[in-house]
Amino acid sequence: MLEIINDYWVYFLIGQYPNGPLGGLVLTLLLASCGLVLALPLGIVLGLARVSPWRWLRWPVTGFVFVVRGLPLLMVIFWAYFFLPSVTGVKTDQFTTMLIALVVFDAAYLAEIVRAGIQGLPRGQMETARALGLDYGRAMRLVVLPQALRSMLPSLVNQFVSTIKETSLGYIIGLAEVSFIATQINTQVFTKPAQIYLILGLTYFILCFGLSRFAYWLERRLARRGMSMANSASAPKVSA
Amino acid sequence: MPLFDYSLLLTGKYHDMLVAGLLLSLQLLAASLVLALPIALVVALLRLSPLAPLRWLGFAYVETIRNIPLLAHMLFWYFGAPELLPEGIKQWLYAGHIEAYSAIIALSLYTAAFMAEDIRSGIRAIPTVQFEAGRALGFGFLSTMRRVVLPQALRVTVPPLISQTLSLWKNTSIATVIGVAELMYQAGQVESATFRSFESFAFASAAYLTVSLAITGLATWYHHRFPVRTI
Numbered sequence: 001m002l003e004i005i006n007d008y009w010v011y012f013l014i015g016q017y018p019n020g021p022l023g024g025l026v027l028t029l030l031l032a033s034c035g036l037v038l039a040l041p042l043g044i045v046l047g048l049a050r051v052s053p054w055r056w057l058r059w060p061v062t063g064f065v066f067v068v069r070g071l072p073l074l075m076v077i078f079w080a081y082f083f084l085p086s087v088t089g090v091k092t093d094q095f096t097t098m099l100i101a102l103v104v105f106d107a108a109y110l111a112e113i114v115r116a117g118i119q120g121l122p123r124g125q126m127e128t129a130r131a132l133g134l135d136y137g138r139a140m141r142l143v144v145l146p147q148a149l150r151s152m153l154p155s156l157v158n159q160f161v162s163t164i165k166e167t168s169l170g171y172i173i174g175l176a177e178v179s180f181i182a183t184q185i186n187t188q189v190f191t192k193p194a195q196i197y198l199i200l201g202l203t204y205f206i207l208c209f210g211l212s213r214f215a216y217w218l219e220r221r222l223a224r225r226g227m228s229m230a231n232s233a234s235a236p237k238v239s240a
Numbered sequence: 241m242p243l244f245d246y247s248l249l250l251t252g253k254y255h256d257m258l259v260a261g262l263l264l265s266l267q268l269l270a271a272s273l274v275l276a277l278p279i280a281l282v283v284a285l286l287r288l289s290p291l292a293p294l295r296w297l298g299f300a301y302v303e304t305i306r307n308i309p310l311l312a313h314m315l316f317w318y319f320g321a322p323e324l325l326p327e328g329i330k331q332w333l334y335a336g337h338i339e340a341y342s343a344i345i346a347l348s349l350y351t352a353a354f355m356a357e358d359i360r361s362g363i364r365a366i367p368t369v370q371f372e373a374g375r376a377l378g379f380g381f382l383s384t385m386r387r388v389v390l391p392q393a394l395r396v397t398v399p400p401l402i403s404q405t406l407s408l409w410k411n412t413s414i415a416t417v418i419g420v421a422e423l424m425y426q427a428g429q430v431e432s433a434t435f436r437s438f439e440s441f442a443f444a445s446a447a448y449l450t451v452s453l454a455i456t457g458l459a460t461w462y463h464h465r466f467p468v469r470t471i
Contacts, residue, residue: 070452072413074424075445082437165309172417179311186319194320201308201316208307 001195008185012199015176023176025203031095031170031177032163035102040156042103043110044149048140050115061111068108073169077101081173094175098167106163113155117148153222157215161208168204178203245436249443254430258440261426262447268343268412268422273405275348280355287360290381298356305353310414313350318342318418343415351408355401362397363389395466402459409451423447 005012015023022030049061068076080101084092092100121144129139168179182200186193248254286298305313321342322333333341366389374384416424427444431437 066453066456067449070410070449070456071445072410072424072448074413074416075441075448078424078427078441079445082431082441161307168309168311169414171311179309179315183315192323194316194324197312197316197320201312204308204312205304209303212303212307 001192001199004185004189004192004195005199008189011185012178012181012203015181021176024181025178027095027175028164028167028177029207031098031102031167031175032160034099035106035167036156036160036163038099039103039106039110042107044114044145046107046111047114047118048145050111051118053136065108065111068105069112073101073105073166074172076105077169077173080104094170094173097173098170098175102163102166105166106159109162110156110159113152113159114148117152117155118144120151121147150222154215154219157211157218161211161215164208164211165204244442245439248434248436248439254434254440257426257430258423258443258447261421261423261444264340264421265409265412265423265447266451268340268347268415268420269405269409271344272347272351272408272412275344276351276355276408277401279348279352280359283352283356284359284363285385287356288363302353302356305350310346310350310411311417313346314343314414314418317346339415339418339420342418343412343420347408347411347415350411351404354407355404358400358404359393359397362393362400365396366392396468398462398466399459402455402462406452406455409455410448413448 011024013024014026015021017023017026046061046065049057050065052058077098080097084090084097084100125143125147126139129143130136134142167177170177171179171183174180179200182196186196189196249258283298283301286294287302289295289298318339322330322338325333363385370392371384371389374388375381379387412422413424415422416428419425421429423444427440430440434440
């Protein structure tokens with residue numbers, strides 16, 4: 001096992017990078033970070049639409065969220081892989097395809113986290129803001145959202161963990177992320193599949209376990225700092 | 241060539257392939273669910289056990305499984321694990337449907353970790369006095385669990401378990417990477433044979449969505465039929 005790590009660790013981390021495209025663990029992290037950063041604004045907009053008082057906005061977005069959440073991520077990736085080129089006319093590479101699929105998929109899940117965050121706040125917050133003369137948009141932006149987003153922080157870290165796990169599905173469209181690289185190492189070494197996939201599992205574990213402990217710590221810390229009113233905001237736990 | 245060729249999906253060879261894929265996906269769902277539930281119950285009880293080493297065992301199981309993507313589990317159980325077995329068993333395994341068995345093992349172990357946490361929080365939602373009263377009446381740990389705590393806890397646990405079943409249903413699609421001929425795999429096959437990607441993926445999406453919405457509907461029905469009781 002140590003021998004494999006010794007021989008292949010650079011390849012495992014960055015793929016063929018200086019001589020070829022970036023890959024491996026670095027690509028996994030890059031994809032997950034870009035995915036979450038891009039999905040967050042979209043998720044907030046969709047979440048706001050889900051709780052908006054206007055039906056013409058709420059219904060289509062609710063439908064979208066239900067459809068995306070009812071489909072496996074793999075299905076979303078396939079749609080992106082085969083339809084982006086035919087719609088845009090440009091052949092998108094695997095990274096872009098995967099990024100777009102992740103953004104669409106995560107935005108739907110984040111929308112539900114945002115919705116739970118907003119609905120978890122006491123009704124009085126919105127009513128007070130309106131009574132003070134703010135219109136709906138401003139009351140949302142200045143009073144409700146800042147509090148809701150704060151209580152969402154631990155869920156966001158958890159969503160990042162999910163996104164890291166989701167990037168592994170790039171494997172199926174040949175994206176050179178860490179699972180794909182592990183399989184390539186496996187075909188080169190040939191005789192030690194169990195060790196190689198244990199190393200892969202261990203790598204994901206260290207990364208995701210560390211992050212999920214961080215989310216747990218954050219939750220404790222936010223709860224201690226007098227966030228008692230946001231405690232009822234139970235954002236749904238999401239799984240990949 | 242028509243824009244959307246329904247006939248491809250309604251009859252013929254490709255229709256049969258897609259339907260066979262859907263049936264296999266449903267079989268994966270059923271087999272994994274049946275295996276995952278008892279494992280989850282055992283792990284949840286381990287996590288609540290009065291003995292520290294057993295608690296640690298449960299914790300280790302849940303955290304290791306949950307923090308590794310299902311894809312990596314599948315690859316390990318398909319490519320890695322059989323290599324570790326003795327030669328005779330290996331031969332016998334490779335002669336059968338090893339990819340389907342690997343997928344079922346990966347799916348059940350993965351789902352069980354999530355379900356164990358749901359069952360555990362269901363048990364913890366039951367006031368401790370219930371447990372204490374059971375013990376005071378002379379029941380042991382396991383009898384108190386079985387006769388007093390679990391019957392109440394499972395009622396609270398069913399909705400999250402249904403939502404884990406939904407995740408499991410979507411996760412069956414990942415079995416395609418190790419070559420299980422389920423719905424996603426068949427959709428890919430039909431796509432590459434006919435170049436009608438829109439039709440084959442539309443069929444697969446509609447099938448996934450139908451089952452997903454049926455599971456969501458089941459959750460809603462349960463919520464109305466058995467509302468949460470406040471004790």
